[in-house]
Amino acid sequence: MTRIVHQLSLNENCSPPLPGVREALLGSVDQVHLTLDALADGLAAELAGHLGVAAERVVAGAGSGALLQQFLAAHCGPGSEVVHTWPSFEMYPLLIRNAHARPVAVPAPDDRQDLAAVAAAVTPETKVVLLCNPNNPTGEVLGADRLRALLEALPPHVLVLVDEAYREFADPAAVADAVELAATDDRVVVVRTFSKSHGLLGLRVGYLVGAADVVAPVRRTTPFYRVPTVAQAAAVAALAAGPRMRRQCERVAAERDRVRAGLLELGFDVPPSGGNFLWLRLGARNQEFVAHLAEHGIAVRVLAGGAGVRVSTGTPEANDAVLRAAALFASAPAPAPALAATNDR
Template identity: 85%
Template structure:
């Protein structure tokens, strides 16, 4: 297999570090032997202030994945179910089973999230509904009206946990703001991360927003999911660079849309995306497409279940390589369709 030149299977943000982040990391190195702010209360307070929330409603954690696990462990458990849409983040079933709960995957037409079917799948044993917005891997964006309709259809005992790992790449006027929904409905909790939009994937920083009584049991486990000292410093610096972060995300989104337009012109089935990735639906040719791009040193990912291929948005050079390789793939399919079957029966 060819050496990987363009890593587009991991949804990394290929933008350079935000202003002040490298300096903050360097400045924190001489304090790594100290406890300092062990539970990242300062970072949580900074986030709460920016969101206009009481500090008791925000907890910082070691990335959104850790916070998802903490939340599910606190609010699900043996004898309960957690309903989630599918296809979605591949780790959801594992995280739910780690919490000893049973995952209930709800599929929708054309890989879309069917929230009416989600509500119908809820039983008295359901403790949590878990949604990804924008959805990874399909890129689908849920607006506020759809989430409000779901909340209206759910019983009062069910919490709705919204994973907003990619929200900064979506159009602000198109995507629901789950933090805003939380202000008027204590059933809503939100997980966000610095990994994608702020480019701190290697440092593992995220945060959870929820009602005080929802956040409290999660906070009790934070000593075991601590945000490292240098990661806290980087996150604080990244927050100060919000204008630059927004500009970077807009550039990534523009590249994403450019690649989608090119793929559509080649005849591929690519739905709109609000993430930093695209979802290609090639049916039985998913694996073939992944292997074709790998021959050009491009790593993309076929998701479990074979429903599609996710292509992360990289730097323009990488995105151009995707379009060239996809063009050759499409040309090969077209040639195969037009080649007449052999009539030689000797």
């Protein structure tokens, strides 16, 4: 078996740690035996100041995944429904079922989220509409106008939870800012993470922003989803390194677009992406492509029940390896389709 050299299946940020993060981690090590800020109120206050919102509107948590689970558990339950688009983050159905709610997946024609169909899927049992923007794994970016149109079409009892895990890799002029939308519509709640843009994947830090009475039930569960002391320190340092973070994300986006241009030249079907990944649609050859890249030391993934292949953006070296392997795949003849079995006896 070929050794994997380039891990491009996990949407990791290949950029180096941001300035101040290492020092913050080392500086907090000698205090790990102390309780200190158990509920990360200091981090939440830093985030509130950074976002220009009241501290009561922000909850810091152990990554965006944990906060999604906390939110769904707080606002859903048996007999309730959560509507989400598909393909989207593969963990959404599991998180929804963990909250004893029923996931309602709305298919996306040509992998573009159909927000009119989302609104049409809402019933009196719907508690939450869950959207990923930019969408993982397709990379689609939703603008503010599309989200406002969805809000206008939804009944007042439905909350809109926007997962913005990858927004820093998107064009800021194109991607909706759910925090801004939440400032004027109490139904909007946004979850963000330090895992991708800020490179703190191994520390698990995220935050939730929304109306005070909407986030309050989530805050009550924070003692059980605590942000570790060292992670709080790293997040505060990373937040202060905002300009460097944005430059690094811009470089990742430039590499992503370079790889997409190369794949398009080779004849692959690759829609534009606002994340740190690309979405390749090869139909029946999805798994064959994954196996081919693995033979060349590159790990990528088939997702959404086989709808496509997600290729994370790595270092320039890794991205060059993807393009070389993809060129070999494109130049090789496709396997002949299997003949249908016949019974001529």
